[in-house]
Amino acid sequence: MxxxxxxxxxxxxxxxxxxxxxxxxxxxxxxxxxxxxxxxxxxxxxxxxxxxxxxxxxxxxxxxxxxxxxxxxxxxxxxxxxxxxxxxxxxxxxxxxxxxxxxxxxxxxxxxxEASVGGGIPIVDPLARHLSTVPITRILGVINGTSNYLLHAMENGRSYQDALADAQARGFAEADPGADVDGLDAVRKLVLLTYLAGGPWVDPDRVPRVSLTTIPAALAVRLRRVGLGVRPVAWASQVHTDRPALWVTPMVFREPHGLLQLAGPDNAIWVTGAAGTFRLEGSGAGGLATATSIWADIRRAADGVVSWPAAPYRPETAVPDLPWLAVGIDPEYPVGRRLGSPLESWGPDIALYEDRSDRSDDAVIWIPYGS
Known part of the structure; x- marks a missing residue:
């Protein structure tokens, strides 16, 4: 060829x-x-x-x-x-x-x-040809290596600027990291994953996204001290409906959640359906990882594989219904006393709520809580 x-x-x-x-x-x-x-x-x-x-x-x-x-x-x-x-x-x-x-x-x-979604993770072909044959209820993953590298460094005590400079020096971040840290890169990948999972084709500009720059480095450190952690998550649920729920956002998890084990630029994609959860992890950044996926696609073309037709287009998306973690900007801020009784708390400054509906407080940072 x-x-x-x-x-x-x-x-x-x-x-x-x-x-x-x-x-x-x-x-x-x-x-x-x-x-x-x-x-x-x-x-x-x-x-x-x-x-x-x-x-x-x-x-x-x-x-x-x-x-x-x-x-x-x-x-x-x-x-x-x-x-x-x-x-x-x-x-x-x-x-x-x-x-x-x-x-x-x-x-x-x-x-x-293949290389456009998970870098070196082989997800596109198995998702399209095997996993989508049964109803998929959720896609959860870390699909931007740059963002994961930065958050992992921040929770280990480095400032955002220091972590970014290091990522750029190592080739894990672009000179202009905006598409990575603001979630645009992950949104594009999530749109493709949703389609490959049997869902509709969604307008990327309609997918809500939250920048990881909303998470101060000191807050990431505080969360890790109490057994919590933040990861830059791409989420899709209700995939087989006319209005799938898609979201790209920093999300809190409790140890020992598997996504909290991801270090540096590694990516992970978890696909949950009727047959259980299928998990793939690997390098999501770097030239050789991406080139490996490109060569896998070249082999498929050489073997006579042809493309499948496009899916129906759906412009609208929903936002997943998740619990929220409220974290006081000041470590001494009494979150539970100010916002009402929480579902759970980790000291006076960190509390979990079923939703954030009518709770507004400029002294609090709200982060979605995943499981």
Whole structure:
């Protein structure tokens, strides 16, 4: 199989690196903005996307450019010219997945996007082809490695800025981390997971999200001292309804919950259905982890797998009905006395309530509580 590569950043170069273990495939062309910077790689490079997507010698296109355009147009053209496509682009897939999957299905081609959801976690194919054959009641996971790295560092005493600088130095965070820390990256992945679980296609812009920057580092430390912890969670329930409940937010769990065991950039995806809970964990950030998923999709295309049709589109979502933890900004603040009798408390400053309906207090931070 002859492969064309769109993009030679961290992931693109990792795809090239791993290609040496796949003798029946060959990367014959890569497209980048500045070809002169990549002459050291063993791949011919050029600047025009058409050199790949309109090249009749290429069987499969790997898109790792990122962004919505020209990536969407390049994927569509590649499918229209009879090529398989593998992408790590969750933005394109979340916003344009129905259109692109429909085109792949119409052309009898494979559009693989395993790498767009869980990095190195193999969730897309098993979820779509196996787990979705029974009703799925909930998807719960940590699906942004950057956010998990930051919260894990903060609960161990580091400031947000210090943790972010360290994550950037290690390659776990972008120079502009907004899409990660504000939940947009996780929303896009959650939309794809909901669809693959047999739910409708949801507008990413309608999914509520809460930034992890709402959690002060000192608060994360206080919670850990009493056997609680915060993780950057993606949640989907009521998946098989016309109005699934989707949410991306920092969420509190009680030890020894499995998500609290996740360290650094690791991801976890738990899918619960009639057959029980299926759990996958692994690296969610880094070029090699993502490139591994890309090569898994390339193998599927080589084996003759074709894409499934798109799901119905539903613009509206609901918010999950969960308990809430109230934490006083001041460790001495008497939360229970000010807000009423809680379901449970961990000292005077931390209390659990069934909801936060009419309780308003500027001295309190509210965080959803999961199980």
């Amino acid at each position: 002859r492969i064309g590569l769109l993009g030679l950043g961290t992931v693109g170069q990792a795809v090239v690196e791993l290609s040496h273990g796949h003798r029946d495939t060959e990367i014959i062309r890569a497209v980048v903005r500045h070809p002169e910077r990549y002459t050291h790689l063993p791949v011919p490079v050029s600047q025009s996307v058409a050199d790949v997507v309109e090249n009749p010698s290429i069987d499969l296109v790997v898109e790792v450019m990122g962004g919505r355009e020209p990536a969407r147009s390049a994927i569509l053209t590649a499918l229209q010219t009879g090529k398989h496509v593998v992408t790590a682009n969750k933005e394109v897939m979340a916003y344009h997945g129905p259109e692109l999957l429909e085109e792949a299905h119409r052309r009898g081609r494979y559009l693989g996007f």
